[in-house]
Amino acid sequence: GAGVSQSPSNKVTEKGKDVELRCDPISGHTALYWYRQSLGQGLEFLIYFQGNSAPDKSGLPSDRFSAERTGGSVSTLTIQRTQQEDSAVYLCASSLVPTYEQYFGPGTRLTVT
Amino acid sequence: KQEVTQIPAALSVPEGENLVLNCSFTDSAIYNLQWFRQDPGKGLTSLLLIQSSQREQTSGRLNASLDKSSGRSTLYIAASQPGDSATYLCAIFGDSGNTPLVFGKGTRLSVIA
Numbered sequence: 764g765a766g767v768s769q770s771p772s773n774k775v776t777e778k779g780k781d782v783e784l785r786c787d788p789i790s791g792h793t794a795l796y797w798y799r800q801s802l803g804q805g806l807e808f809l810i811y812f813q814g815n816s817a818p819d820k821s822g823l824p825s826d827r828f829s830a831e832r833t834g835g836s837v838s839t840l841t842i843q844r845t846q847q848e849d850s851a852v853y854l855c856a857s858s859l860v861p862t863y864e865q866y867f868g869p870g871t872r873l874t875v876t
Numbered sequence: 877k878q879e880v881t882q883i884p885a886a887l888s889v890p891e892g893e894n895l896v897l898n899c900s901f902t903d904s905a906i907y908n909l910q911w912f913r914q915d916p917g918k919g920l921t922s923l924l925l926i927q928s929s930q931r932e933q934t935s936g937r938l939n940a941s942l943d944k945s946s947g948r949s950t951l952y953i954a955a956s957q958p959g960d961s962a963t964y965l966c967a968i969f970g971d972s973g974n975t976p977l978v979f980g981k982g983t984r985l986s987v988i989a
Contacts, residue, residue, distance in 0.1 A: 864908075867919045
């Protein structure tokens with residue numbers, strides 16, 4: 764079946780602009796995660812959604828970052844007033860009980876100029 | 877706080893060699909452990925998931941082991957091929973399945989024909 768999809772695949776934006784990144788999880792997966800991969804930094808957790816529970820936002824680096832998940836499916840990660848340090852690859856993953864094995868999308872490469 | 881270390885950071889081997897990639901973690905109270913492969917400019921591909929009650933998992937030429945008490949996992953690749961060249965990432969679930977993954981920084985593998 765279809766895997767996790769993300770759009771756009773690449774985004775170049777000017778410093779100070781807002782951007783929206785989209786994630787379509789695997790159909791039926793109840794959990795959805797956002798991670799960020801910066802050059803030389805490795806993968807870091809940003810936020811995750813599980814069913815109808817309140818999202819775990821503990822990994823968001825600042826209040827310029829927010830995310831929502833509509834209808835328990837598609838998620839949008841929004842970065843307001845982008846800064847150059849926001850440049851990274853943003854990865855989305857989804858998973859399903861009982862194994863919780865995470866499946867990743869191809870990522871969105873964000874470049875802030 | 878869980879920390880994940882992968883050694884070596886980079887490895888170059890001739891085609892046909894068997895090799896072992898190492899992953900260590902500081903907190904043994906883990907739920908599951910997942911090994912991924914990442915090709916340049918791509919997302920993460922799940923290779924193997926080891927549940928906390930298991931000691932190893934096998935898929936084709938790959939075998940992953942888990943020793944929770946010593947905080948270690950290894951990924952064994954048999955008869956390496958140039959197509960195995962990629963970055964291999966180890967990731968730890970927390971004390972339940974519904975937790976974000978904590979990643980190591982990866983081992984960059986080059987298999988030379």
